[in-house]
Every structure is written in C-alpha cells, then in structure tokens.
Amino acid sequence: MSVTIEAIKPRIGGRVLVDQKHLLDDEVVETVRAALEERGVLVFPQINVSDELQLAFTDRLGERVNFTRRVPGSDVSAPDVYKVTLDKKINKEPDYVLGTFFWHVDGVTMDMPLPKATVLSARHLSDTGGSTEFANLFAAYEALPEAEKRELEGLRVIHTLEASVRPVYGHPSQERLDRWRSMVDPMEHPLVWTHADGRKSLLIGTHADGIVGMGGAHGRALLCRLQQWAAQPDFVYRHDWQVGDLVIWNNEGLMHRVVPYTDTQRVMHRTSIGGHEKPGRIADAGAVAKLLEPT
Ligand SMILES: [Fe+2]
Secondary structure, rough: EEEEEEEEEOEEEEEEEOHHHOOOOOOHHHHHHHHHHHOOOEEEEEOOOOHHHHHHHHHHHHOOOOOOOOOOOOOOOOOOOEEOOOOOOOOOHHHHHHHHOOOEEOOOOOOOOOOOEEEOOOEOOOOOOEEEEEEEEHHHOOOOOOOHHHHHOEEEEOHHHHHHHHHHHHOHHHHHHHHHHHHHHOOEOOOOEEEOOOOOEEEOOOOOOEOOOOOOOHHHHHHHHHHHHHHHHEEEEEEEOOOOOOOEEHHHHHHHHEOOOOOOOOOEEEEEEEEOOOEEEOOHHHHHHHHHOOO
C-alpha cells in the first residue's frame, strides 16, 4: 500500500501519507477520492508539488475547471492555476482575496455546477496569519435537532457576490455596487442540499444574503445562527500551513476561510475540480428585492 490516511478529528480532516512519486497512481487516486467524501478535507504534508503535478493530480481526480476567469485579478494566461495572494504584482485585484477572510463555499455565486473540490498548495507563507479553517457542513446538518431539520427543509437562500464582498468594504460606493451586480446574477440555492448520493448538507456562507419568503432581518438572522452553529470546533479543522503542504477539500460540503493576514508574501496556488451537481438557479428578481425589506 503506497498511501495511508490518518483521521485528524472525529468529524473532519485526514492526513494523507504518500510519496510524491506515487501521487498519480490509480490506487492513490481512488483512496483519495473515497477519503475526500468521508473526511471532507485532506492534508498532504510538505509534498511539494510543482504546478504541473498539481494540475495532473487535479485532472486525475476529476474534470479541471477554472471558475475564476471572471474574477477580478485572475490571470487569464495562467493554465488554470489561480494565485491566491495580496501581492498586487501577482494578483492585480487582491480585494477578492480579502473576501476569503470570511466563511464561504467556492463558486456559489456562479450559475454553474459547484466546484466539486478545491486543491491548494502553499508556496510562500504569511508570518501574520494565513491558516485556513474548514467547517464540515454535512456534520453540522446531521447534528441539528430533528425539529430544526424539519423547519429548514424546503427553505431557499439567495446568494450574492455583493454579500460575499460586503464585509471587505463595509460601505461600498454605488459604483462598486453597480459593478458587482453587473458581474453575476444572484443565485437561489436550497438551504439544505440533498446531494446525488442522498447525503444532506447545509449550503451557507457569507455570500448567503437572505431567505426567500422571509423578511431580510429574519432570514439573515437564521443564516447567521446556522453559520455560527456550523463553525463550532467539533465541525472545524484549522490547517496551519508549512511550505509545500497541499490540501484538498470537498467544496460541495465544506465552507472555509483564511485567518486574516496583512503581508503580501503569502502565495497559494489553487486549482479546482468541476462538479456535476447544480443545486440552485438564478434567483427571481422579486425574491432579491424582498431581501431589502426588514420584515
Ligand atoms: Fe475559497
């Protein structure tokens, strides 16, 4: 056996012990794929992959996708490797990266199947923060009281780019608001996502802007409470990076955020694996307008 997986916490996290030269082996790929479903997030300590190997590994696990082509600051000439950094020489619009300080699921505000998994490798570390936290939204749903699960069933949530970057700006100018609104349409997703394999998870994050049919305050309060519930230590793994670590997580069932950092030296290389499940659709304009009303 050329690969071993150790659980990190009871409800989340796995450590993958494998030699770099075996990373693309069938046995390793199959083991990793299964462990990703079971453990949610997998760490390959100091495996030191090149971009080429990271892309090849991404391709072995699924269908490579670049959903950041439409994101400000992404380098369209790069071969599907997005550089996560506050360094303006590398990423022209790092404000998008500041949005990752807040809990989110990648790709939720795009009208496309959610990325199945995200792969991140550490090239340069921050000395002011930069750990990444992952919260298991399958486990968070599973642990809810049955009565609350019944109350949440059937609820629909509006997710907007505006909500995901609002914490970055606080009081954005009208010009910025107009720009965000012109970039992508608001999406409507189920609050409880029943996946193709029958498992259920919460689909929440900072991009969740309100609940269809509820006043803005009521919807946002419920979303806020659920986010706090899901972020409790039992469901969360925090990864403190070493240079060369590679981490892959099941983006369909985990939310993640980075511990804030201020320096421009941190550089992470990200690739994404496309998914096949599209839980939501573009939201009705009327449902979005209703979120502006408090009750
Ligand atoms: Fe992310």
